[in-house]
Amino acid sequence: xxxxxxxxxxxxxxxxxxxxxxxxxxxxxxxxxxxxxxxxxxxxxxxxxxxxxxxxxxxxxxxxxxxxxxxxxxxxxxxxxxxxxxxxxxxxxxxxxxxxxxxxxxxxxxxxxxxxxxxxxxxxxxxxxxxxxxxxxxxxxxxxxxxxxxxxxxxxxxxxxxxxxxxxxxxxxxxxxxxxxxxxxxxxxxxxxxxxxxxxxxxxxxxxxxxxxxxxxxxxxxxxxxxxxxxxxxxxxxxxxxxxxxxxxxxxxxxxxxxxxxxxxxxxxxxxxxxxxxxxxxxxxxxxxxxxxxxxxxxxxxxxxxxxxxxxxxxxxxxxxxxxxxxxxxxxxxxxxxxxxxxx
Amino acid sequence: xxxxxxxxxxxxxxxxxxxxxxxxxxxxxxxxxxxxxxxxxxxxxxxxxxxxxxxxxxxxxxxxxxxxxxxxxxxxxxxxxxxxxxxxxxxxxxxxxxxxxxxxxxxxxxxxxxxxxxxxxxxxxxxxxxxxxxxxxxxxxxxxxxxxxxxxxxxxxxxxxxxxxxxxxxxxxxxxxxxxxxxxxxxxxxxxxxxxxxxxxxxxxxxxxxxxxxxxxxxxxxxxxxxxxxxxxxxxxxxxxxxxxxxxxxxxxxxxxxxxxxxxxxxxxxxxxxxxxxxxxxxxxxxxxxxxxxxxxxxxxxxxxxxxxxxxxxxxxxxx
Numbered sequence: 295x296x297x298x299x300x301x302x303x304x305x306x307x308x309x310x311x312x313x314x315x316x317x318x319x320x321x322x323x324x325x326x327x328x329x330x331x332x333x334x335x336x337x338x339x340x341x342x343x344x345x346x347x348x349x350x351x352x353x354x355x356x357x358x359x360x361x362x363x364x365x366x367x368x369x370x371x372x373x374x375x376x377x378x379x380x381x382x383x384x385x386x387x388x389x390x391x392x393x394x395x396x397x398x399x400x401x402x403x404x405x406x407x408x409x410x411x412x413x414x415x416x417x418x419x420x421x422x423x424x425x426x427x428x429x430x431x432x433x434x435x436x437x438x439x440x441x442x443x444x445x446x447x448x449x450x451x452x453x454x455x456x457x458x459x460x461x462x463x464x465x466x467x468x469x470x471x472x473x474x475x476x477x478x479x480x481x482x483x484x485x486x487x488x489x490x491x492x493x494x495x496x497x498x499x500x501x502x503x504x505x506x507x508x509x510x511x512x513x514x515x516x517x518x519x520x521x522x523x524x525x526x527x528x529x530x531x532x533x534x535x536x537x538x539x540x541x542x543x544x545x546x547x548x549x550x551x552x553x554x555x556x557x558x559x560x561x562x563x564x565x566x567x568x569x570x571x572x573x574x575x576x577x578x579x580x581x582x583x584x585x586x587x588x589x590x591x592x593x594x595x596x597x598x599x600x601x602x603x604x605x606x607x608x609x610x611x612x613x614x615x616x617x618x619x620x621x622x623x624x625x626x627x628x629x630x631x632x633x634x635x636x637x638x
Numbered sequence: 639x640x641x642x643x644x645x646x647x648x649x650x651x652x653x654x655x656x657x658x659x660x661x662x663x664x665x666x667x668x669x670x671x672x673x674x675x676x677x678x679x680x681x682x683x684x685x686x687x688x689x690x691x692x693x694x695x696x697x698x699x700x701x702x703x704x705x706x707x708x709x710x711x712x713x714x715x716x717x718x719x720x721x722x723x724x725x726x727x728x729x730x731x732x733x734x735x736x737x738x739x740x741x742x743x744x745x746x747x748x749x750x751x752x753x754x755x756x757x758x759x760x761x762x763x764x765x766x767x768x769x770x771x772x773x774x775x776x777x778x779x780x781x782x783x784x785x786x787x788x789x790x791x792x793x794x795x796x797x798x799x800x801x802x803x804x805x806x807x808x809x810x811x812x813x814x815x816x817x818x819x820x821x822x823x824x825x826x827x828x829x830x831x832x833x834x835x836x837x838x839x840x841x842x843x844x845x846x847x848x849x850x851x852x853x854x855x856x857x858x859x860x861x862x863x864x865x866x867x868x869x870x871x872x873x874x875x876x877x878x879x880x881x882x883x884x885x886x887x888x889x890x891x892x893x894x895x896x897x898x899x900x901x902x903x904x905x906x907x908x909x910x911x912x913x914x915x916x917x918x919x920x921x922x923x924x925x926x927x928x929x930x931x932x933x934x935x936x937x938x939x940x941x942x943x944x945x946x947x948x949x950x951x952x953x954x955x956x957x958x
Contacts, residue, residue: 397858
């Protein structure tokens with residue numbers, strides 16, 4: 295592609311250098327009954343050039359964690375503990391002006407619903423140009439030219455004419471491509487995609503995943519992809535973190551996770567994906583029960599009330615993430631799984 | 639199986655999607671009352687802008703030999719008790735009415751939109767303070783407040799200007815007409831902004847939680863930029879409707895104050911003080927009351943038709 299030179303040419307390889315390092319991040323909601331913990335001391339990290347998938351069911355704190363990194367949480371939800379280091383700076387401690395440079399400039403965001411995430415009264419060319427003018431100090435003409443290039447990059451036909459379109463004149467898939475183009479406008483080091491395909495139909499979902507994969511390889515950025523669809527991102531991500539009730543319960547390279555899911559919750563998630571080889575009459579398996587309410591977390595392992603393997607220790611103590619398997623790349627927070635490995 | 643005839647031209651032109659404003663304009667055009675309102679408003683605005691160059695007589699020149707004349711070809715609306723041409727005075731009154739309406743509405747919208755948008759967007763203490771202010775202002779009877787302001791400020795300012803003139807002999811202190819207007823503008827704007835503030839605040843509260851605002855924040859844009867480019871433009875529809883209705887209200891208000899003698903002072907012609915003058919003699923010279931009253935009624939009706947039409951055009955779900 296002709297404009298490929300405009301972008302950083304580094305290949306997308308995992309250099310092992312931490313780009314994002316979240317430690318002990320705790321998020322609480324102010325409710326009438328007092329503060330309720332939704333994210334409980336979460337630890338996660340993303341290396342340079344790495345793609346991390348964050349998987350979990352609705353309400354487990356996936357989106358809140360990512361929004362909190364950029365301090366975009368709604369009013370009554372607050373980070374109470376922990377730190378989030380991005381490229382060596384604690385994002386929670388930056389001044390508002392510094393933070394604005396990181397937002398959009400160094401970290402790009404793609405949101406869940408492309409239908410409502412674009413300003414309906416602004417032409418998409420202007421929306422694309424906004425961060426370029428603001429972060430990169432481009433003139434209007436430069437920004438417009440670059441906006442056209444970005445639209446071409448994300449595969450929108452007739453990009454230069456589309457600059458003058460309003461969001462409602464584009465289809466959902468096209469709008470999500472525009473969102474991606476906006477997220478990538480300033481060559482961010484990290485792209486956070488918050489369930490970007492949930493609102494799209496299945497064929498478009500695959501296109502968007504492929505597009506992000508292609509752009510990641512071309513631009514050499516790190517990606518965090520939040521989803522509840524394990525199968526969708528299997529081919530995209532390097533590593534998966536499984537979230538349950540605001541904690542990481544399993545952290546594993548993607549192959550290891552599919553080959554050897556160790557946490558009973560992960561096993562349940564994988565079992566609930568329908569397979570073409572299943573008996574037609576077989577019922578889809580599901581995990582019984584519901585996640586704990588934010589205000590009423592169990593004392594021990596948050597998954598204990600739903601866990602098929604539950605033991606007394608699980609109800610009393612919270613398991614920590616411990617490495618199993620080679621070099622500790624595969625970690626799981628489950629007493630039963632950890633003991634099983636020791637025995638083996 | 640039938641074959642598709644290859645010669646059939648395929649319709650490749652897809653109708654371009656219409657924008658919100660073009661769509662609204664289309665709906666507005668089909669609303670007869672709104673079109674009537676729009677035409678009257680345009681004529682009145684034109685009269686206000688260029689009328690003084692078109693009138694056959696000067697609005698101030700008195701002809702005591704031609705007092706209280708009935709309408710005729712040379713004096714379309716007749717003459718008043720000082721022999722002044724009523725048509726010219728009505729035309730000048732249009733200018734006063736428009737000037738007051740536009741300036742007052744502009745100031746009121748500026749205050750209302752700024753306060754309302756900030757209150758809705760930032761919330762918290764700022765929101766509470768702004769809402770206190772609005773409620774407080776709205777709780778004071780409009781007419782009373784304006785009467786009090788004008789009655790209490792006019793004479794001190796006039797005597798202060800007089801003493802300044804005597805001290806400095808600067809002719810600027812002799813010109814009292816603009817002080818007059820300033821008081822009218824100020825006091826009317828002071829009572830007119832709260833509805834705009836409330837409207838905009840309510841709009842902003844609903845817009846603030848839309849995903850595109852979070853998306854704009856995630857792009858690192860400043861709050862000011864988000865407010866100006868993302869929040870306010872999306873709140874514009876209902877505001878336009880309110881402004882159109884507000885212009886009419888402001889005109890009527892100006893006439894009401896002038897009628898009561900706390901608005902624009904004679905000899906500056908205002909529909910209100912013409913009506914007030916005409917009322918005393920209407921049994922003998924009904925045209926002195928009829929001419930300004932009819933124009934005021936027409937203007938008021940035109941603005942409200944236009945406002946209703948805009949409301950339907952910009953909120954298609956509420957329309958039939």
